[in-house]
Amino acid sequence: MMRKAVSPIWHPFTQHALQPEMTPVARGDGAYLITRDGRRIIDAIASWWVVTHGHCHPPIVHAIQEQAGQLDQVIFAGHTHEPAEQLAAGLLDLVPPTLAHVFFSDSGATSVEVALKMALGYFRNIGEPRTRIAVMQHSYHGDTIGTMSVGARGVFNAAYEPLLFDVAVVPFPAEGFEQATLDALAAICERDRPAAFIVEPLVLGAGGMLMYPVALLREMHRICKASGVLFIADEVMTGWGRTGTLFACEQAGIAPDIACYAKGLTGGAMPLAVTLCSADIFEAHYSTDRRRTFFHSSSYTANPIACAAACANLALWRQPETHARISAVAAAQERSVARFREDERFSDVRRCGTITALDLHADDEGYLADIGPKLQAFFRDSDVLLRPLGHTIYVMPPYCVTAADLEAIYATIDAAVDHVI
Numbered sequence: 532m533m534r535k536a537v538s539p540i541w542h543p544f545t546q547h548a549l550q551p552e553m554t555p556v557a558r559g560d561g562a563y564l565i566t567r568d569g570r571r572i573i574d575a576i577a578s579w580w581v582v583t584h585g586h587c588h589p590p591i592v593h594a595i596q597e598q599a600g601q602l603d604q605v606i607f608a609g610h611t612h613e614p615a616e617q618l619a620a621g622l623l624d625l626v627p628p629t630l631a632h633v634f635f636s637d638s639g640a641t642s643v644e645v646a647l648k649m650a651l652g653y654f655r656n657i658g659e660p661r662t663r664i665a666v667m668q669h670s671y672h673g674d675t676i677g678t679m680s681v682g683a684r685g686v687f688n689a690a691y692e693p694l695l696f697d698v699a700v701v702p703f704p705a706e707g708f709e710q711a712t713l714d715a716l717a718a719i720c721e722r723d724r725p726a727a728f729i730v731e732p733l734v735l736g737a738g739g740m741l742m743y744p745v746a747l748l749r750e751m752h753r754i755c756k757a758s759g760v761l762f763i764a765d766e767v768m769t770g771w772g773r774t775g776t777l778f779a780c781e782q783a784g785i786a787p788d789i790a791c792y793a794k795g796l797t798g799g800a801m802p803l804a805v806t807l808c809s810a811d812i813f814e815a816h817y818s819t820d821r822r823r824t825f826f827h828s829s830s831y832t833a834n835p836i837a838c839a840a841a842c843a844n845l846a847l848w849r850q851p852e853t854h855a856r857i858s859a860v861a862a863a864q865e866r867s868v869a870r871f872r873e874d875e876r877f878s879d880v881r882r883c884g885t886i887t888a889l890d891l892h893a894d895d896e897g898y899l900a901d902i903g904p905k906l907q908a909f910f911r912d913s914d915v916l917l918r919p920l921g922h923t924i925y926v927m928p929p930y931c932v933t934a935a936d937l938e939a940i941y942a943t944i945d946a947a948v949d950h951v952i
């Protein structure tokens with residue numbers, strides 16, 4: 532094979548042999564990315580689900596600028612700082628009172644690793660070691676070995692599969708099969724005595740924007756509580772307004788034992804993650820015996836600049852305007868996606884809060900493999916940033932998106948599908 536000049540940079544989830552050209556982005560402006568040559572691209576997936584209020588949102592930019600000149604970074608073992616303390620207090624104000632402690636890290640995957648370690652450490656420290664984790668079919672929790680282990684197996688992790696640890700899998704609650712999910716979870720809790728059940732509340736993101744009802748989330752939590760299995764809510768994607776409320780768990784009125792937040796925690800401006808846990812879990816590690824220490828750290832744990840960005844984000848969420856914005860985006864999304872509900876090219880047109888998804892009808896995998904790149908090329912040429920998950924096209928915009936932007940996004944989807952079919 533003749534090799535073209537290859538990039539020295541190895542991009543994520545990118546097959547460089549099929550996609551040699553990267554879009555050079557120079558600036559971000561609200562719901563738009565602006566390329567080096569001045570094209571304005573609508574960011575219809577919030578730059579991989581992280582940007583919430585919009586790119587370069589002024590209050591967040593300002594907080595970063597201020598903090599960068601004050602304290603850039605400090606070791607967080609044995610030290611503390613104002614932005615972390617203010618952020619921890621602010622987070623605890625927003626969540627159910629059963630979540631009492633905040634552990635900082637730097638990515639969603641790490642926040643999940645921390646959650647799993649907390650759950651396993653809890654049972655070891657109370658003298659009832661448990662080693663299994665229960666998960667939901669089609670889940671995604673990150674790309675590290677540990678988080679791939681609790682996520683769906685497939686082409687993305689086939690190379691590492693022999694090294695992934697074994698988990699108990701609860702079937703996804705597809706419409707009409709909700710009871711099977713609940714029965715399976717109850718049976719696993721009884722038989723396997725897992726340390727924890729980890730779940731993406733209401734929407735399974737990377738698994739294909741699969742949605743399930745609030746009542747089911749509530750029931751799954753009840754089953755875990757009744758059998759002494761810790762309930763881990765991975766709100767890395769669903770948090771910060773995506774499902775229509777600040778956190779998805781709010782809709783079910785449940786208080787998880789452990790919750791993971793990342794992506795929109797800083798409004799999408801800086802990498803930062805937190806794992807919140809109950810007092811019981813913290814207490815199980817609290818001891819004069821050093822062996823009970825929670826042995827986890829990343830170099831940038833609670834980076835002050837990232838924490839300052841997150842504090843600015845929290846301030847935005849204290850304003851009623853932000854919540855009104857979420858409702859407005861959800862309503863606009865519904866209006867724009869509605870026309871596809873009767874469209875025979877699509878099935879399962881769905882929405883949860885500000886997220887919409889639609890599945891493209893296709894007969895076989897080969898066909899799908901072929902149209903994926905074609906769709907992507909069409910979107911790229913139309914200056915709309917969309918990245919279908921297999922045959923699922925979804926729209927997850929920053930909240931500053933306008934109804935006109937959304938109309939343009941869906942018109943592009945319409946045209947793209949006509950183009951590839």
Ligand SMILES: *Cc1c(COP(=O)(O)O)cnc(C)c1O
Nearest residue numbers: 638639640671672673736767768
């Ligand atoms: C994106 C995502 C993660 C991983 O977060 P990173 O910051 O990419 O490591 C974990 N869980 C869910 C539900 C996600 O959507």
